[in-house]
Amino acid sequence: MHVAILGNGIAGSTAARFLRKLDPSCRISMISAETDYFFSRTALMYVYMGHMRWEDIKPYEDWFWKENRIELVRDYVEHIDFEAKTLQFKGGAGLQYDKLILAVGSAPNKFGWPGQELKGVRGLYSYQDLEYMEQHSDGLERAVIVGGGLIGIEMAEMFHTRHIPVTFLVREDAYWNMVLPKEESEMVSRHIKEHGIDLRLSTELEEIVDDGSGRACAVKTKDGERIDCGYVGLTAGVHPNISFLKDTPLETEKGILADDHLQTNLPDVYAIGDCAQIRTPKPGRRPIEAVWYTGRMMGEVVAYNVCGKPVAYDPGVWFNSAKLMDIEYQVYGQVSGRMPEEHASIYWEHADGRKSIRIVYDKNEGHVVGFNLMGVRYRHELCDKWLKEQAPVEDVLQNLGAANFDPEFYKEYEQEVVEIYNQQTGRQLKLKKRRGLRRALQVLGVRMRGGEGERG
Secondary structure, three states, X not given: OEEEEEOOOHHHHHHHHHHHHHOOOOEEEEEEOOOOOOOOHHHHHHHHOOOOOHHHHOOOOOHHXXXXXXXXXXXXXXXXXXXXXXXXEOOXXXXXXXXXXXXXXXXXXXXXXXXXXOEOEEOOOOHHHHHHHHHOOOOOOOEEEEOOOHHHHHHHHHHHHOOOOEEEEEOOOOOOOOOOOHHHHHHHHHHHHXXXXXEEEOOOEEEEEEOOOOEEEEEEEOOOOEEEOOEEEEOOOEXXXXXXXXXOOOOEOOOEEEOOOOEOOOOOEEEOHHHEEEOOOOOOOOOOOOOHHHHHHHHHHHHHHHOOOOOXXXXXXXXEEEEEOOEEEEEEEOOOOOOOOOEEEEEEEOOOOOOEEEEEEEOOOOEEEEEEEEOOOEOHHHHHHHHHOOOEHHHHHHOHHHHEOOOOOOOOOHHHHHHHHHHHHOOXXXXXXXXXXXXXXXXXXXXXXXXXEEEO
């Protein structure tokens, strides 16, 4: 069996590794025009900032792929003949396969802005984007970033570490407020400004100005303001990178449609990662989720299915994490910028305006549905357990100290969260004081024997 994997990101590379584990004899070809070897896409910013080197963000040594008999092909696929099971490369060669895994990732959104194809205009997704940003940084007097998501704040921080002034255009009235609740969104907006970044809220891009030689020299906003700059970062989200598949027998909508086993409508063709659109997503999950860990999970699941060992894809309870400048962000379960009528929340914010805890629960049923954390760390496995079991919010609050995963000697704030709930409801709940690993294991149902844990 010859399996071709189109894409060498986290999804494609994980698929290749698990295929080799499951089938020592199959031939595996992994094709990418981006880089020779798999790298951690989420770490690109740290290379630019000087925190890591390029070789540091490759999780595997270069010899790993040859030793595991995974063929790496550096080329661009221009056409796929699904009937003949053939890939046609830009370089002119072709490659036949028995089974095909499409892991072609995302591409930055563009919305037809005049000047979006000028020199000095780019998103931040690929290794080539990082190189382009590096090439344009020397002597750069100002950058303008368009779009208020995670990639936008990453790019702002990258330029900021080089002492390059940044203007950040966000069309909403607070940063990322379609995802973050109002208080957290305003917290991050304040934090961005505190770093000296020129955050322009409720501001939309109208045009990118040509300097007369095909290079960007300024932007114009819909308010009529001109902002001079030498670089424009387009970070208004991403979409599945499937334009080359639109006029083929493969069924697509926003992404490549795939069932619970990641199988497309075509035999022996699978879709994973950012480009996959699950036909029937699990409750609380979206059809397309362009995040690192879902790509990794899909890569493992698809390997089993390709090898004839059926496994359904189930990403479990939604979670995500990020670093918003200096604020660590964690979310578990259902927390949205616009809370549904049936949900209520307990919200605590530190006086310094850089830490907060939000617990969302169902008003009618009383069970917890989500956690939103800024600058405070909670144990993933404990939040996941509470959400899966639909634990009563009052049980969660009384055991909240067990979830705290901040380093030792950090101040704890769970008692204050419980007090806010008591004020809201008139209850008199008390926090169980014990915290740390031992308490967390107890809440998870693990008994301690002789210093080792045993599941209860």
